[in-house]
Amino acid sequence: MSPHSSRFSSGRLAAALVLLVLAGCAGTSKRVVYDPEEFDSTTTHARGYAATEAQTCEAARRALLSQGYLITAANPDLVTGRKSFQPASEVHVEVEFRVVCARDQAAAKGQRKSIAFVTALQDRYGIKKTNNAASVGVGVIGSLSLPFSSSDDAMVKVASETLTDERFYDRFYALLDRYLVPGAVDEKVEEPAPPVPAVTTPVVPQSAPVTVPLSPPPVPAGTPVEPSPNRG
Template sequence: MRSFHSHAVLALLFTLALAGCGSLPSHRVSYETEEFDSTTTHTRNFAASQAQTCEAARRALLSQGYLVTAANADLVAGRKSFQPAREVHVEMELRVVCARDAGAGSTIAFASALQDRYSLKKVNNSASVGVGAIGSVSLPFSSSDDALVKVASETLTDERFYDRLFALVERFLVVPEAAQSEPVAPPSPLPPTTEAPLRPVPLSPTRG
C-alpha cells in the first residue's frame, strides 16, 4: 500500500514538473541572431580623407536638425529629439567614425544610430503637514508630477536609414581639385638682347 502511494506521489510530482517546464516563458533576446555577416549596413567607403569625410558627415547632420555634440577629424556625433505620440519621446544619437583606408587611399565611414524611447509617467506625491508634538500627519491630498522614463533603447539596423545617411554625406563631400588640375608652367625666361644696359646718369650739382 505504501509502495502504491509512493509511486502515485512520484508520478504527480513528475507531471507537475513537466507542466511547469512547459509553462515557462521562452525569452529570446535580439542579439542571439547576430551573425556578423553584413559589412555594408553601417559602413561606406569615400574617396576622401578622414577630415573631409567627417566634415561632410557633420554638415549632413546639421542639415537635418541634429545637435552636434562632438566633431573632429575622425568622429562626429549628434542628437535629435522626436515626439511620435503625445506621451512618447524618442531621442536619436548618431555617431560617424572616419577611419583611413590605407590600401585604397580612401576613408571608411562607420555609422551607428542609437534610439532611446521615453514614456510619460505620472508620479504621485502625498502631502504631509507638521502638527506640534505629534509630528507629521499625512493628509489624503496628493499631487501628481509628469516625468519621462526610459522604456527602451535600441541600435537601428535598417539599411535604408543608413543608405540615406551616406547618400547625404556624399552630397556634402568636398574634395579639393588641386590634384586634378593641370600644373601651371613657369614663365619662360626673356630672350637675350644686344642693347647696352642703361646706366644711371649722375645729377649735376645745383647752384645756389
C-alpha cells in the same frame, strides 16, 4: 473513494499543473537579441569614399546639419549629433549619430580614400509619475496624513537600441555623398616636386695689382757726367 485517496489525487493533479506551467514558460522563452549576430555584413555600418578623412567627416557634419541634428562633436575624424522626436504625447525618442572617419589602408599610393563607420543609437524615454501623500503636523498628536496627494512627472529612459536597418543607413550615405567637397571624388594626390637646388658660381678673389718701379733710361756712351754738387 477514501479521503486519503482523494488527497493523493489532488496532490498529483497539482504537481501535474506545476509541470505544465513550467513547460509553458520554457517554451515561450525568447532568445537573446544578440544571438543571431553573425558579423557577416560590412556595408551596413561602413562605407568607403574617395576622399580624405577630414573631407568625409565634414560631409557627414553637413549632412546631419541639413536634417536638423544638433552637432555635439566635430573633429577631423569624428562627428556626433543628436535629434529629438515625439512620436506620442508621453513618449520621447532621441537618435544619436556617431561617424568615425578612418583612412583606407587598402588604398593605392597617392589616392585619397577613407571609410566612414556610422552608428545610430535610439533612446526611448517615458513619463514616470510618482504620487506623494501630504502630511500635516498637529500639536501633540504628531503628523497626520491627509487625503491630499501630488504627483511628480519625470522622464526616464525605458529602452536603448542600436539601429540596424540597412535602408536607413543607405539614405544617410547617399546624403553624405552629396556633401563631399567637389573634386574630391576619384582625385589623386599629386606629390610636390622636390625643390631644385640653386646653382652658385664660386667667387674667385681678385689679387691687388703689383706696382713695378720704373728704372731710369740708360745713359748713352760718351756723355759727360756732371759731378754732383757738394753738399756743405
